Amino acid sequence: MVMMPSIGGALRAGGGADPEPSRISPGTSRRVIAYLRPHSGKIAVFVVVAVLESLIVVATPLLLKQIVDEGILKHDSKTVTLLACLTAGLAVLDALLQLALAYIAGAIGQGVSYDLRIRAIGHVQRLPVAFFTRTQTGVLVGRLHTDLIMTQQAFSQLLMAVTGAVSVVLVMAELFYLSWLVALITLVLIPLFLIPWVYVGRVIQRHTRQSMEVNAGLAGLLQERFNVQGAMLSKLFGRPHEEMAEYEDRSRKLRRIGVNVVVFSRMAFIIMALMASLATALTYGVGGGLVLSGTFQLGTLVALATLLGRLFGPITQLSGMQANAVIVLVSFDRIFELLDLKPLIEERSDAVVLRSDTAPEIEFEDVSFRYPGADEVSLPSLEQNVRGGREPGEATPEVLRHVSLHAPAGTLTALVGPSGAGKSTLTHLVSRLYDPTSGTVRVGGLDLRDLSFASLHETVGVVSQDTYLFHDTIRENLRYARPSAMEDEVIEACKGAQIWDLIESLPRGLDTVVGDRGYRLSGGEKQRLAIARLLLKAPSVVVLDEATAHLDSESEAAVQRALRTALRDRTSLVIAHRLSTIREADQIVVIDDGGVRERGTHEELLAEGGLYAELYHTQFANSGGDGAAPEGDGAGPVPQMAAEGGR
Numbered sequence: 001m002v003m004m005p006s007i008g009g010a011l012r013a014g015g016g017a018d019p020e021p022s023r024i025s026p027g028t029s030r031r032v033i034a035y036l037r038p039h040s041g042k043i044a045v046f047v048v049v050a051v052l053e054s055l056i057v058v059a060t061p062l063l064l065k066q067i068v069d070e071g072i073l074k075h076d077s078k079t080v081t082l083l084a085c086l087t088a089g090l091a092v093l094d095a096l097l098q099l100a101l102a103y104i105a106g107a108i109g110q111g112v113s114y115d116l117r118i119r120a121i122g123h124v125q126r127l128p129v130a131f132f133t134r135t136q137t138g139v140l141v142g143r144l145h146t147d148l149i150m151t152q153q154a155f156s157q158l159l160m161a162v163t164g165a166v167s168v169v170l171v172m173a174e175l176f177y178l179s180w181l182v183a184l185i186t187l188v189l190i191p192l193f194l195i196p197w198v199y200v201g202r203v204i205q206r207h208t209r210q211s212m213e214v215n216a217g218l219a220g221l222l223q224e225r226f227n228v229q230g231a232m233l234s235k236l237f238g239r240p241h242e243e244m245a246e247y248e249d250r251s252r253k254l255r256r257i258g259v260n261v262v263v264f265s266r267m268a269f270i271i272m273a274l275m276a277s278l279a280t281a282l283t284y285g286v287g288g289g290l291v292l293s294g295t296f297q298l299g300t301l302v303a304l305a306t307l308l309g310r311l312f313g314p315i316t317q318l319s320g321m322q323a324n325a326v327i328v329l330v331s332f333d334r335i336f337e338l339l340d341l342k343p344l345i346e347e348r349s350d351a352v353v354l355r356s357d358t359a360p361e362i363e364f365e366d367v368s369f370r371y372p373g374a375d376e377v378s379l380p381s382l383e384q385n386v387r388g389g390r391e392p393g394e395a396t397p398e399v400l401r402h403v404s405l406h407a408p409a410g411t412l413t414a415l416v417g418p419s420g421a422g423k424s425t426l427t428h429l430v431s432r433l434y435d436p437t438s439g440t441v442r443v444g445g446l447d448l449r450d451l452s453f454a455s456l457h458e459t460v461g462v463v464s465q466d467t468y469l470f471h472d473t474i475r476e477n478l479r480y481a482r483p484s485a486m487e488d489e490v491i492e493a494c495k496g497a498q499i500w501d502l503i504e505s506l507p508r509g510l511d512t513v514v515g516d517r518g519y520r521l522s523g524g525e526k527q528r529l530a531i532a533r534l535l536l537k538a539p540s541v542v543v544l545d546e547a548t549a550h551l552d553s554e555s556e557a558a559v560q561r562a563l564r565t566a567l568r569d570r571t572s573l574v575i576a577h578r579l580s581t582i583r584e585a586d587q588i589v590v591i592d593d594g595g596v597r598e599r600g601t602h603e604e605l606l607a608e609g610g611l612y613a614e615l616y617h618t619q620f621a622n623s624g625g626d627g628a629a630p631e632g633d634g635a636g637p638v639p640q641m642a643a644e645g646g647r
């Protein structure tokens with residue numbers, strides 16, 4: 001179209017001026033169009049209705065011309081009445097068509113955002129845990145939620161502006177039909193106003209992306225600080241004035257950007273309104289002279305003036321189109337960026353199902369591992385609150401080196417070793433949170449990478465040290481492991497986990513809400529709930545990270561009994577912090593510096609006098625015991641065998 005700047009061109013130009021924050025990746029428009037394809041039926045109806053509506057827009061000035069020339073000037077009241085009624089009827093039809101357009105535009109806009117949202121959430125669900133360890137939750141949520149709300153609004157408005165484009169074309173055609181001179185003057189005038197408009201569009205584009213980023217960053221920060229753990233940390237260690245200064249700084253940025261966006265958006269409208277007024281004055285100036293000289297009729301002048309009013313209306317609407325197109329493209333681009341992140345852990349198309357009714361053996365064969373680097377799993381824009389940022393191509397060290405390990409079916413393997421030795425990493429590989437960099441992890445003789453996700457989840461159950469509970473009732477938290485579980489099964493699991501007595505004593509029993517992340521429960525209670533959740537799931541492989549937190553002897557004994565039930569007849573890999581667990585283990589594997597240093601039973605390893613014996617004695621020496629003490633209670637924690645004996 002002659003009078004409209006290319007939106008893509010304006011965006012690219014804007015990107016050139018400020019490459020980082022405002023650049024839209026090449027191909028974004030093409031990908032957006034792909035999302036429109038499923039809605040092509042609705043779009044076709046929309047275009048037909050838009051054309052009909054625009055035809056009404058251009059028909060009215062012609063009717064007015066007839067009223068003046070054939071009715072008023074010829075004193076024909078019947079023609080005046082008839083044409084006036086027709087004009088009114090068209091105005092009503094126009095209103096109804098506009099309503100229909102708004103409905104269809106809304107349906108298309110919402111439909112596209114729905115598709116994009118479902119795709120994006122589904123994709124994020126498939127991303128590896130490494131992605132979540134690097135990404136700031138609030139920033140991610142902002143991108144998936146706030147951005148998409150903005151997109152759907154902008155998208156509907158964008159479609160509405162399309163009707164404006166059709167009107168502009170038809171109005172210009174009619175202008176030429178009525179007076180080529182006025183039409184030419186209009187055509188010359190419009191580009192003069194488009195120059196400042198293109199500039200305004202670029203500024204709006206830059207500010208839109210900046211505002212999305214600052215908004216997401218602030219949301220991320222608030223989410224981090226205003227959850228129970230964040231709030232607690234901030235109260236204990238935080239510096240409220242500095243933190244407040246940070247919030248103020250970000251809010252100030254938002255305020256500045258917001259003011260700029262309002263001013264520049266308004267400026268676009270002002271330019272358009274000014275153009276309309278100047279063009280009308282020009283029409284009456286030039287056209288008035290032409291009427292006086294008898295070149296054209298008064299009716300034509302009225303029609304021209306009306307038409308010009310109808311031209312600048314849609315152009316004004318189109319000026320919003322640029323800003324809306326920018327919002328849509330920027331938001332889509334940000335979601336596409338996320339969709340382009342490849343999930344590192346995928347289910348094979350020919351994945352096999354592991355029979356999980358009997359406990360399988362676990363085997364590590366020459367496994368080495370390093371955590372994936374930021375470039376492989378994350379996006380710099382999702383780590384924006386991290387001070388100092390990250391280095392591109394940042395290499396990560398090898399955490400496990402040539403680990404070979406065999407845990408026979410139905411046995412308990414205790415993992416011990418200094419802090420940072422790689423024990424948790426080893427267990428992460430069994431639940432396939434990560435895949436080894438080299439070597440193979442097998443469960444039941446099958447490579448984990450060959451298993452279907454469903455059977456892997458069914459087979460392997462995990463109880464981590466830091467129990468995570470949703471802000472929901474105890475019942476729902478437990479049933480998360482098996483939504484089909486009946487009430488008596490839930491109770492049975494609670495009894496097995498030694499937590500039923502406590503639940504029964506609560507006024508609301510299983511309907512007690514546990515609080516954000518289970519904050520209303522003690523450490524021991526939370527771990528027992530986690531064990532109940534595991535029992536409900538009844539996996540044949542258990543990966544357990546024992547709590548290191550000190551429990552009183554009563555909860556200590558309860559957790560110990562719960563564990564005994566949880567581990568019975570299962571193949572288990574336990575990061576052991578309690579002597580009783582270590583002593584009950586069929587084998588103890590000592591991990592040190594990413595490798596297996598020793599393995600054997602408690603007695604064998606003590607007799608060997610190696611690292612295990614050293615850790616064991618150091619620990620008891622530290623706690624004032626003589627090495628014989630643990631025999632007595634058997635349930636005492638091995639206080640940071642890890643930390644104190646560490647490297």
Ligand SMILES: Nc1ncnc2c1ncn2[C@@H]1O[C@H](COP(=O)(O)OP(=O)(O)OP(=O)(O)O)[C@@H](O)[C@H]1O
Binds near residue numbers: 133396419422425642
């Ligand atoms: N998500 C991660 N990304 C990168 N490196 C990690 C990650 N998690 C752990 N590491 C590193 O891997 C090494 C092994 O950590 P791991 O948690 O497996 O040790 P651990 O033996 O379980 O220690 P602890 O007893 O203290 O829990 C450490 O050097 C740690 O810094």
